[in-house]
Amino acid sequence: MLRGYAQLDRRTRNRVDELMSIFQTSSVDELGKQKGVNLEKHTNQRDPQARTIRVSDNLRGIVCDLGDNDRHVLHEILPHDQAEDWMRRNQFRANEKTGALEVLDVDVIESMIAQAPKSAPDAGAMFAHRADKEFRQLGIDPNLVPALRAFTSDDQLQALFAALPETQANALILLTGDESTEAIFAEIAGDFEPDSIKTDDLAAALDTPASKAMYRLVADENELREMLARPLAQWRTFLHHSQDGIAYKPTF
Template identity: 35%
Template sequence: MPQLAFANSFWESYDVLEKPVKAGLHKAMAKFQQLTIAELHADKGLHLESVEQARDPRMRTIRVTDSWRGIVLAPDDGSDTFLLINVVPHKEAYGWASKRLCTVNTATRGLEVRNVVAIEQLTPSLEKAAAEAPALLFSGYSDHVLRELGIDDQVMRAARTITGKAQLEAFGALLPEDQFEVLQYLAEGFSPEEVYRDVVTERAPAGTAPDSSESLAAAIANTAGRITVVTGPDHLAEILDRRG
């Protein structure tokens, strides 16, 4: 049977929904506790469908009401955990989902979400401005040091354009979560060794080497600070009762 997990940031969108939309969402969530994976894909009410031109081919949308859809990351690797990331108006859902990419952090091994399209569009213009800047925020850190802290090539390229803390914060909503936090710590003057101890080591699974080839279910399990896995119908009911 499949499992459903929630990105904890999802609740920011959930809390402002009107009651009929919440009711539709509850019904959709319950199906992940009741149906097999094959049945989920076949269910006409849920309407679990792929997203055209998605940067992450695992992105799916589900019908919540006629005017709202949920954004779901679906496993394609034999695992069985679906991740509910967001709920947005129908007309915005496909654009939102098509621009996001989920990746596994090579250091923490947690799952991260980024607006990959926005980063690609912004970085070239920022590089031009950075070429004329008197100082750059992360110029004192080598590529090797940043990679050891889980910064990947795309984020590193973007980070190399950042001139100050305000610009970093403005960029933050687009960046993968763990990587953004690493950059925040560095920007505040913490040493790479301190950041590795306080951020990376705290989140990485104990006793294993860095790896980016985790299954989706394993990566979700490694992201307990930002993702909640539903263990069954009673757990789902408890979570929803708490939210009101």
């Protein structure tokens, strides 16, 4: 979200700040009644936990309701029509292996799974040196592995990254090399016990090392404003390389 926030004009940033303040000071029940917030579900949305909020006439914020009656995650700010498409295609989930709070473009992933070749992979494929269990241990969807095994170029892998969560994309990059699965897991998941959370426990996922590298949980509105006021270059140093969202307590 911070990349998008930094590119907004001042008037829109002020509106985002106003919305953050409303979420900070309102209960979950009150949010649904707040004038101008428009915290809404969509008829054809992929994920029942996803919501949008009204930023302006043409901008919407993508929000994840963590389901703990306490916190929401502001994931991205998009033009209205793109937000509609995002809601139709994407899903939040907790990765049982890495603990990461993930966003997946389900349409793209399902299409790749359906088109995966049935024949054995070429010896020159990018992941020919990796066993299936290594993908599973790093939280890669097992159904996606046959498609991945057909990849022979960086361009093919890069094209998939827009549909994959950051942790899975980073895992795949590292899997093209020779690092051990254990070393890769430590890089993307930190000190996390695999299978200790369920895929629908988004609140628990937000508190894992992998999620803390992507989402920032702050204590109050003042801390949030201070962080948003920093130059984006400082965020790139302060946070993990995959900073794409921001979460703040008690609701964002």
